[in-house]
Amino acid sequence: MRKIFCFLSLSVLVSKFILAQSVGVESINKYVKQNTGHIINEFTSFLSIPNIAADTPGLQKNTAFIMSMMSKRGIQNIQLLNTTVQSAPPAVYGEVMVPGAKQTLIFYAHYDGQPVNPAQWAKELDPFQPGLFTGAIDKGGTNISFPADGMYNNDWRIYARAASDDKAGVDVILNAYDAIKISGSALSCNLKFFFEGEEEAGSIHLNEILEKYKALLESDLWIICDGPVHQSGKKQIVFGVRGDTHLDLTVYASKRPLHSGHYGNWAPNPAMMLAKLLASMKDENGRVMVKGFYDDVTPLTATEKNALAEVPSVDEQMKKELGISVTEMKGLSLTEAINQPSLNINGMQSGNVGKLASNQIPTYATAVIDLRLVLGNYWRRQQQKVIDHIKAQGYFVTDHEPTDEERKEYAKIIKVIPANDGYNAQRTAMDLPIIKKVIDAVKTTTRDQVVLQPTMGGSLPLFLFEKYLGAKTVTVPIANYDNNQHAENENIRLGNLFEGIETMASLMLIK
Structure with a gap:
């Protein structure tokens, strides 16, 4: 009887966790629907500020805009984290400290973007004048005006430099906190926010920032919001880069x-x-x-191999989309190849x-x-x-x-x-207790499978967080996979932006 009781108690606790998360998600969805116009207006204003690494005045305007976004939301201890190099872009920091909290989460995104060649962009587009389209340009999407009534279609797209990489990350993180605050949902974890300004330039001074502000940046987990969802369209959690x-x-x-x-x-x-x-x-x-x-x-663990086996195959889909008939590494799927x-x-x-x-x-x-x-x-x-x-x-x-x-x-x-600015790979174990909470939280936001990827194909300097802070990281991307990041006609699908707010909020609400 005791074993049965323990099992039932555990089931009740899990059910209560899922119910609490679901209630939180519903209130977040309500916030998004009621504030869509404001969310888009703020986002397009943000995208209108040039953010190329060589443009120091432009980056300074970006930091001022982000600090204003944070201040409006009541985030505390907002400050710039500088290095000894005056020309190096600072990180923007803020926090929300919760009385009695036993865990601290730091949410990361970056505000700088890749260089642009306007001549390579579609003729209707200016990289720093966001344009709204009914769908992907290469699939017949047409340019339309931003609606005055704030009614947007999830399949519409905003085209601009950094629309997906990574101002969308900054936007969804701050709107997720806004949604939680306005809806009255209770936080159990301290929240910290860290927005980097030179990721696209190789994060040259990130190590100095992490070392200089080590005490300020103490946490149980860094949640990285960068990169695309899985090519299948499903949400994914990535444990390494x-x-x-x-x-x-x-x-x-x-x-x-x-x-x-x-x-x-x-x-x-x-x-x-x-x-x-x-x-x-x-x-x-x-x-x-x-x-x-x-x-x-370093070989994949048994847990990582099992996760890899569960990743949906998109090889035939991507070969068709890209117009190729064979792949380079014979016998390996896309997921296996990027590992x-x-x-x-x-x-x-x-x-x-x-x-x-x-x-x-x-x-x-x-x-x-x-x-x-x-x-x-x-x-x-x-x-x-x-x-x-x-x-x-x-x-x-x-x-x-x-x-x-x-x-x-x-x-x-x-x-x-x-190159003198390379960096190593990083991978976080999937079976850590806090990582299991992350997985459970994201699962509450979708009825589809959540794809668990041991390693992302792209690169981020996440090993620095382990090296200088002893911190664990997990990446939860939100952008559409066909977002053209780093290239001409970069875009974000609005459904991904709105669902990203929901995803980040679910993570902020973990117990």
Whole structure:
């Protein structure tokens, strides 16, 4: 009888938790419906402020706007967290301390965005003048005016730089707290807010901020709101991110360009040399052939492997959308592939093409290699593995333009400039008690499966939170997967924005 009673008591507690969460979610939905017009107006005003890393005045306007948003909501201890570098964008901080709270959650998003080339955007669009469309532009969505009555369709989209990455994150976090406050829902956890200003620039000074303000940033969990939901459209929780670094490569040949008729078959062609070098780095099945590339990978746990097996397959969907018939890593699904370290060619350049093409042998060829890392990889070590591979192909590796003496001595010369701002991967265990609360909370907001991803394909410097704060992190993205982040025509689907408020509020209400 005692065992049965304990089981029933546990069931009652779980039911009460789900009921409390559901009641909270209903009040959040009510808030969103009643305040849609205000939410969109504030969001578009936010999007209208340029937020490119090189634009210091623009970033200062963004921080002022965020602080105003926080102040209006009654958030306390609002301040800028600065570094010793005056030009470095500060993080914006605020908090809501709850009497008797035994746990503290920090909600993270970033307010800076990627550079823009307006000429690449659709002709109806200005990257910093938000435009409303009836759907995705590439699927026939048309430009419409923002409705005066505040009535919006979930499938409509707002187009602007940072609409999804990551001003949407800032917006949903602050509106989630607003909804909780206005609805009178009771908080059990202390809430802290941290909005970074240089994530798109590699979070160069984040370590200094975390170290300088360590006491202020104490918490039980960081909740990262960045990135897209699963390609199936289902909500997802991501427990890790890949690390990132890169190398710039330049292969040299003749000191001046040569006529391809007079010197072809005789003078070395740097474009061909670089192409062969890059081709040596991967086999036909997409596996990286650099020695030791996979040796230090930390294997997935049994729990992570089980979660991976439950992730819905979107391979056929994405191949159709992207117009490709085969994938690079044979035998691996998209989900499995992003849990592997990768080597990608970001771009190559040598000579001219198109109308500017001429019959010449160019003097050099250059490429940028992007390395994505998983848990166990160290970014400098991963760079060195690639450099060692290049040397094994017979190249003299230098960090400068080759001298005449070096040109005489070495047949194959390459300049390699490794990035100095790489970072490692990070992954949080799925079976931690607080993580289980996060999973349960998100599940209350949807009848669909919540996708649990051990690792996100993209990169964030989350290892810094572990290194400097000893903190755990979990990523809960809200943007539509086809949001064009980092590219032209970036957008956010309104349904994702509204559901994001609901998702963030459910996390703020965990017990």
